[in-house]
Amino acid sequence: MTRTHAADVAVIGAGPAGLAAALAARQAGAVVTILDEGARPGGQIFRQLPAAFGTIGQPAADAPSHALGHALLHDVEASGVPVLARVTVFEARPGALAYERDGEVGVVRAKAIVLATGAYDRSVPFPGWTLPGVVTAGAAQVMVRGQMLRPGTRAVVAGTGPLLLPTLTALQAAGVRVVAALEAAPRTALLRGVGALLRSRAKRREAWHYARAFLRSGLRLRHGWTVFAAHGADRVAAVTIGRVDRTGRPRRDHEQRLEADLVCVGFGLEPSNELARRLRCTMLRGPDGSWVPQVDARMATSVAGVFAAGEVVGIGGVDTARAEGHLAGLAAAAHAGWTVAPERFAQAEAERVRERAVSRTLLAAFPVLPGLYELAAPDTLVCRCEDVRLREVREAAALFGPELRTLKMATRAGMGPCQGRICASILEGVLASRLGVDPHRHACPAAQVPVKPVAARCLLEALRELG
Amino acid sequence: MAEAPGPRLRPESARGPRVRLTCDGVPVEAHPGETVAMALWAADRRTLRRSTRLGAPRGVFCNMGICFECLVRIDGHATRACLAEVRDGMRVETIGPAPEAGA
Numbered sequence A: 001m002t003r004t005h006a007a008d009v010a011v012i013g014a015g016p017a018g019l020a021a022a023l024a025a026r027q028a029g030a031v032v033t034i035l036d037e038g039a040r041p042g043g044q045i046f047r048q049l050p051a052a053f054g055t056i057g058q059p060a061a062d063a064p065s066h067a068l069g070h071a072l073l074h075d076v077e078a079s080g081v082p083v084l085a086r087v088t089v090f091e092a093r094p095g096a097l098a099y100e101r102d103g104e105v106g107v108v109r110a111k112a113i114v115l116a117t118g119a120y121d122r123s124v125p126f127p128g129w130t131l132p133g134v135v136t137a138g139a140a141q142v143m144v145r146g147q148m149l150r151p152g153t154r155a156v157v158a159g160t161g162p163l164l165l166p167t168l169t170a171l172q173a174a175g176v177r178v179v180a181a182l183e184a185a186p187r188t189a190l191l192r193g194v195g196a197l198l199r200s201r202a203k204r205r206e207a208w209h210y211a212r213a214f215l216r217s218g219l220r221l222r223h224g225w226t227v228f229a230a231h232g233a234d235r236v237a238a239v240t241i242g243r244v245d246r247t248g249r250p251r252r253d254h255e256q257r258l259e260a261d262l263v264c265v266g267f268g269l270e271p272s273n274e275l276a277r278r279l280r281c282t283m284l285r286g287p288d289g290s291w292v293p294q295v296d297a298r299m300a301t302s303v304a305g306v307f308a309a310g311e312v313v314g315i316g317g318v319d320t321a322r323a324e325g326h327l328a329g330l331a332a333a334a335h336a337g338w339t340v341a342p343e344r345f346a347q348a349e350a351e352r353v354r355e356r357a358v359s360r361t362l363l364a365a366f367p368v369l370p371g372l373y374e375l376a377a378p379d380t381l382v383c384r385c386e387d388v389r390l391r392e393v394r395e396a397a398a399l400f401g402p403e404l405r406t407l408k409m410a411t412r413a414g415m416g417p418c419q420g421r422i423c424a425s426i427l428e429g430v431l432a433s434r435l436g437v438d439p440h441r442h443a444c445p446a447a448q449v450p451v452k453p454v455a456a457r458c459l460l461e462a463l464r465e466l467g
Numbered sequence B: 001m002a003e004a005p006g007p008r009l010r011p012e013s014a015r016g017p018r019v020r021l022t023c024d025g026v027p028v029e030a031h032p033g034e035t036v037a038m039a040l041w042a043a044d045r046r047t048l049r050r051s052t053r054l055g056a057p058r059g060v061f062c063n064m065g066i067c068f069e070c071l072v073r074i075d076g077h078a079t080r081a082c083l084a085e086v087r088d089g090m091r092v093e094t095i096g097p098a099p100e101a102g103a
């Protein structure tokens, strides 16, 4: 039997954006349901330890934003809004969505849907990046902050952007020896980023927290360096690191080999936009080139009754996510027929505009460096799911042209279970750096149902139920 | 904290009772609240599947449900090991072809 729920507002994602949206909608009077794949609400940043761990405490000192997170989680709990945890939303239509939990299907019918699905690390392929032991920066944070593990003994951390700092401090707190901390962007990017941070009090405090932890750690961030290759038979045992120029292009003159049993990589974040694409929201390229749903001044997408907030409408960090979630929650409640006072809207809109402006500056300080896509060798896999090598993509492009859809059919790149979440930006990146294909010629890829793989039986049941 | 032996931070006793699962028949000890992926990681098992075409070893990559690199069969169902929490008696089986000769 399919489980069905009815609500005024369904919120997908229980990170700061989703939690703030649910609270605002509830306070406006709406009946709200939150859905999240994780075991506990909180999203990426307010990661709660499993209750079964008891009171063993967090390994890394809490950042200032975590107090905000605890308050949000507490308020949501007090509000009585149900959080459906461990549910994967795999289909959405205006007015309804379907999820899977432990092989069972559920359907939520709601007058308004808020997409607060967050973001994940952007990957750049390099030889050996598929070896076990090479993980995203986010993965390492989950290991330490969400599971209280020491993920390795000697780690190399490489990537770009402000999220390298929390990763480094988490690893250090867990007792991992960080043998190299590599920021691909030149030092000037850091200075521009600091300029952006200074414009927001909350971000200033957050940055200071991590900067202080970092300075105390005695680690040195090497600017203009990155990981060139990971080596090992069935797990990573060593890496080659080297210098990159201002565009990220590898310079082969300073290569070094280091032993490491853990490699953490993160080249910025990409929005989890598959449900927005599935709902056929109008998609735009954000300042970092990622596809995000277009939203109006009150977070409404182009599809009636569908709102979006937080990282999914552009990478922005926790304060932006919370401000946008709050506004989207108000707008969703209003769409469902509840009254929201104009001054509440005005205040929420002003706060959102302020927070987004700061994030935009920060994002612009750490652009995706196009030259990094030259790290891949001909044999390097660009699509992990389907084992597609760079060479095969080049050959297919020579034969059939550089259209993403054609390349997908010819090579199967992007057809596996991740459905392009990891490789779509990689394909654009390698086509641009290797073949000079302008990324702007590619249209936003369509999302197929199920947006995350489920058993065929679940899919059929959901489609029958949704009609 | 850096002195604590083993990959689990802080005393293991604080993690609640032990549960036992098996991975491809091999017993693995874990604690409630741990994900299958992290219980296996703590047991020093890095490879969770073999890749579709090359049979190459793959393991946890994103650890947050995005990449599906950690797909295993849990009690018969294909599941992301990084999202599933351990249960006593759980049967985990890895998926994928045998390594390709010479790959």
Ligand SMILES: Cc1cc2nc3c(=O)[nH]c(=O)nc-3n(C[C@H](O)[C@H](O)[C@H](O)COP(=O)(O)OP(=O)(O)OC[C@H]3O[C@@H](n4cnc5c(N)ncnc54)[C@H](O)[C@@H]3O)c2cc1C
Pocket: A012, A013, A014, A015, A016, A017, A018, A035, A036, A037, A038, A042, A043, A044, A045, A046, A065, A087, A088, A089, A090, A116, A117, A118, A119, A120, A121, A137, A138, A139, A141, A142, A163, A166, A269, A272, A275, A309, A310, A311, A312, A316, A317, A318, A319, A321, A452
């Ligand atoms: C590992 C990591 C560390 C970060 N650290 C910081 C930091 O220190 N400071 C900072 O300012 N920012 C940090 N960020 C950026 C961070 O994403 C935001 O600050 C904040 O978490 C964004 O909130 P959000 O609500 O938009 O998304 P998230 O917090 O990412 O929440 C999105 C939620 O949606 C759920 N979801 C997505 N798709 C589905 C689906 N189909 N079905 C069900 N549920 C779904 C996910 O499980 C997730 O819980 C970090 C990001 C990552 C990935």
Ligand code: FES
Pocket: B059, B060, B061, B062, B063, B064, B065, B066, B067, B068, B069, B070, B071, B080, B081, B082, B083
């Ligand atoms: S490691 Fe990516 S989905 Fe589990």
